[in-house]
Amino acid sequence: MRILGVSGSPRLQATHYVVNYALDYLKERDCEVKYFSVFRKDIKFCIHCDYCVRKREGCIHRDDLGEFYEDLLWADGVIIGTPVYQGNITGQLKTLMDRCRAVVARDPKVLKNKVGTAIAVGGDRNGGQEIALRTIHDFYTINEMIPVGGGSFGANLGSTFWSKDRGREGVEEDEEGWRSLRKTLKRFLDTLESIR
Numbered sequence: 001m002r003i004l005g006v007s008g009s010p011r012l013q014a015t016h017y018v019v020n021y022a023l024d025y026l027k028e029r030d031c032e033v034k035y036f037s038v039f040r041k042d043i044k045f046c047i048h049c050d051y052c053v054r055k056r057e058g059c060i061h062r063d064d065l066g067e068f069y070e071d072l073l074w075a076d077g078v079i080i081g082t083p084v085y086q087g088n089i090t091g092q093l094k095t096l097m098d099r100c101r102a103v104v105a106r107d108p109k110v111l112k113n114k115v116g117t118a119i120a121v122g123g124d125r126n127g128g129q130e131i132a133l134r135t136i137h138d139f140y141t142i143n144e145m146i147p148v149g150g151g152s153f154g155a156n157l158g159s160t161f162w163s164k165d166r167g168r169e170g171v172e173e174d175e176e177g178w179r180s181l182r183k184t185l186k187r188f189l190d191t192l193e194s195i196r
């Protein structure tokens, strides 16, 4: 199974750490993994020029998302992690999602049945993690992917962390967060295996 992990944080702190933990967990279970972070990446906004729809040759922009597009097409499963910003995903991650219009315009079924799961890291205990997870699940649904949460009694919509605004150190202490991540990863792997 080929898994792409994505971090929507502009730094290498809590989200970077938990997404990489997830990838290591999956690597130990015979998955091939790749990682893409928006950290220091040149990612231009979608400008709604409709080049992608007219030409069906991908996006008009030539920037650091080229690498992400290739990894996304390669993957059977995707894990997107985001810090919570203003009660939702980061602007960088939203731009990355908008720019996926280009790959789907070229081939409308290209993401069909890829499995997706989500991780949200907030500075507050209830800072909007679940709303951020829903935004990521909506992205999967819109693009005909299969959204996977963590199941009831512990992880529900996916994995949520409380960093207390202390980056990697903060999430390291969040026992509930790790429990929700492990539960979510089990569901994610189960789903991937059952549709293989």
Ligand SMILES: Cc1cc2nc3c(=O)[nH]c(=O)nc-3n(C[C@H](O)[C@H](O)[C@H](O)COP(=O)(O)O)c2cc1C
Binding pocket: 009, 010, 011, 013, 014, 015, 016, 083, 084, 085, 086, 087, 088, 121, 122, 123, 124, 125, 126, 127, 128, 163, 164, 165, 166, 167, 168
């Ligand atoms: C612009 C901005 C907005 C934020 N908004 C929220 C918020 O609405 N809710 C919350 O819980 N934390 C919020 N935070 C805190 C981050 O989500 C938190 O520090 C998180 O752990 C950062 O993840 P990172 O270490 O992976 O970058 C915000 C941080 C920034 C910079």
